[in-house]
Amino acid sequence: MQLYPSKSQVYEMLQCAKECANRNSASYLTFGEFCIFATELKRCYERGIPRPVQLSRLLERDGEEKKRRNRKMSKGIPKYEVFLGGSCNPTTWRQDVAIPMLKNLGITYYNPQVSHWGPELIELEFQAKQNAAILFFVIDNQTRSVASMIEAAYLSARRRKLILVIHAYQGPGQKIWGEPITEEEYEDLTTGQMVLQDLVEREGIPVFESVPIALNCTAKVLRENISVQDLGLKDFAQPVKMAHVQLGDKLIKLREAFxxxxxxxxxxxxxxxxxxxxxxxxxxxxxxxxxxxxxxxxxxxxxxxxxxxxxxxxxxxxxxxxxxxxxxxxCESETHRLWELVLAKTTRLLETVVSPLTKVLGISYVSCQHRDLQH
CATH class of the missing domain: 1.10.238 (Recoverin; domain 1)
Known part of the structure; x- marks a missing residue:
C-alpha cells in the first residue's frame, strides 16, 4: 500500500478507535477503522500537506549557541565522518559493534567514550560533533540516557543527518547501575523514548532497533550521499512519511456525525x-x-x-x-487523479498543435506585412 505512518500516528489511531468504539482494548483496529486510517493517510500523501513551521525557528536569534556553531574550527582538529553519540558507560555497543564495523567499512569515527575523561575534551568533542557528516546515536536501556535523548531531539530539529537507535527498557525492576527501577521511573523513561521517537519521526527520520542495521544504513548514506530520510524498506529501515499529520480526529468526526x-x-x-x-x-x-x-x-x-x-x-x-x-x-480520489491525467494529456496535445500553428501564423503575418510595405 506504500503507507508509512509513524509510531505515534499508529498509537493515536488505536487510542481514538478505542474511544470511538467504547472498548477496553487499544491493541487493534477493525477493518472499517483501518480503511479510514489508510484512506486519510493516502489522501494526505496525494495532497502533500506542508509541515507547519516551528515557532523556535521563527524566533531564532543570534544567541550564544549560534556563535558557538559559527566559530572557526581550531587548527589541527580532524574531521570525522561519524560521531558516536548517545549512551555511554556502562554500555559497550561502541567497542563491541560500532567501531569494528566502521573499521571494516573504512569509515572514520569519533568515540567520545573514553576511560579517563577531562574538561580538555569538551572542545574536541564539540568540534567533532559539529563537523561530522553523520551523528550516530544509540539510546540504550542500560542507562537512563536522559541527556542523550534531549540532545538527539535537538539535533533532529536542527536538520542534522541523524541515525538513531533506541533500545526499549525491559520493564519495572530492570537494574540500571545495579539499582532496580520503579514502575514510575520505568514509565517516565519509556515515555521519554516514545516522545523522542515521535519528534525524530516528525522530521522523516526512521528509528532503528538494531545497531548493525543502522551502521549499514550509515555507510549507504555516506557512500551514496543521500539523506537519512531516503532510506527505505530495502535497507531494513522503517521509513516515515508525513508524521506531522494528525489522523485520529477523522475517526472521531465520523463517530460524532454517526x-x-x-x-x-x-x-x-x-x-x-x-x-x-x-x-x-x-x-x-x-x-x-x-x-x-x-x-x-x-x-x-x-x-x-x-x-x-x-x-x-x-x-x-x-x-x-x-x-x-x-x-x-x-473513488473520489481516483476520479480526481483521472481528471488531472486527462488535463495533462490535453495540455500536451494543445501544445503540440498550437505551438506550430502559432509559428505558421506568425510567419504568415510577417509575410503579409512585407508585401504591404512593397506595395
Whole structure:
C-alpha cells in the first residue's frame, strides 16, 4: 500500500478507535477503522500537506549557541565522518559493534567514550560533533540516557543527518547501575523514548532497533550521499512519511456525525441517513446513485445483496459506515487523479498543435506585412 505512518500516528489511531468504539482494548483496529486510517493517510500523501513551521525557528536569534556553531574550527582538529553519540558507560555497543564495523567499512569515527575523561575534551568533542557528516546515536536501556535523548531531539530539529537507535527498557525492576527501577521511573523513561521517537519521526527520520542495521544504513548514506530520510524498506529501515499529520480526529468526526443521526441509539443508520452524515462531514452531497454504486453487490460490506432493496430498508453499523465513507473517498480520489491525467494529456496535445500553428501564423503575418510595405 506504500503507507508509512509513524509510531505515534499508529498509537493515536488505536487510542481514538478505542474511544470511538467504547472498548477496553487499544491493541487493534477493525477493518472499517483501518480503511479510514489508510484512506486519510493516502489522501494526505496525494495532497502533500506542508509541515507547519516551528515557532523556535521563527524566533531564532543570534544567541550564544549560534556563535558557538559559527566559530572557526581550531587548527589541527580532524574531521570525522561519524560521531558516536548517545549512551555511554556502562554500555559497550561502541567497542563491541560500532567501531569494528566502521573499521571494516573504512569509515572514520569519533568515540567520545573514553576511560579517563577531562574538561580538555569538551572542545574536541564539540568540534567533532559539529563537523561530522553523520551523528550516530544509540539510546540504550542500560542507562537512563536522559541527556542523550534531549540532545538527539535537538539535533533532529536542527536538520542534522541523524541515525538513531533506541533500545526499549525491559520493564519495572530492570537494574540500571545495579539499582532496580520503579514502575514510575520505568514509565517516565519509556515515555521519554516514545516522545523522542515521535519528534525524530516528525522530521522523516526512521528509528532503528538494531545497531548493525543502522551502521549499514550509515555507510549507504555516506557512500551514496543521500539523506537519512531516503532510506527505505530495502535497507531494513522503517521509513516515515508525513508524521506531522494528525489522523485520529477523522475517526472521531465520523463517530460524532454517526451518533448525531442515530437518534434512537440503535447503533445503526439507514442508507438515507448515511447520505446526510456524509454531507455533515464533507459539506458535499453523496447522491443516491453514488451510494448504490458503492454498496451494491458488496456483500463484504453489508453482508447481503442490496441492488433491489430500497435504501430506507437498509441499515449499517458504524463499522460499515466507516468502510462506505472510505470507499467513496477512494473513488473520489481516483476520479480526481483521472481528471488531472486527462488535463495533462490535453495540455500536451494543445501544445503540440498550437505551438506550430502559432509559428505558421506568425510567419504568415510577417509575410503579409512585407508585401504591404512593397506595395
Amino acid at each position: 451518533d448525531a443521526l442515530d437518534t434512537t441509539g440503535s447503533g445503526e443508520l439507514c442508507l438515507a441517513d448515511v447520505c446526510m452524515a456524509f454531507r455533515i462531514l464533507t459539506n458535499r452531497n453523496l447522491s443516491i446513485s453514488d451510494l448504490r454504486s458503492i454498496v451494491a453487490g458488496q456483500t463484504g460490506v453489508l453482508g447481503r445483496e442490496v441492488k433491489d432493496i430500497p435504501l430506507e430498508q437498509l441499515n449499517v453499523n458504524f463499522e460499515q459506515f466507516c468502510a462506505i465513507v472510505a470507499e467513496f473517498k477512494c
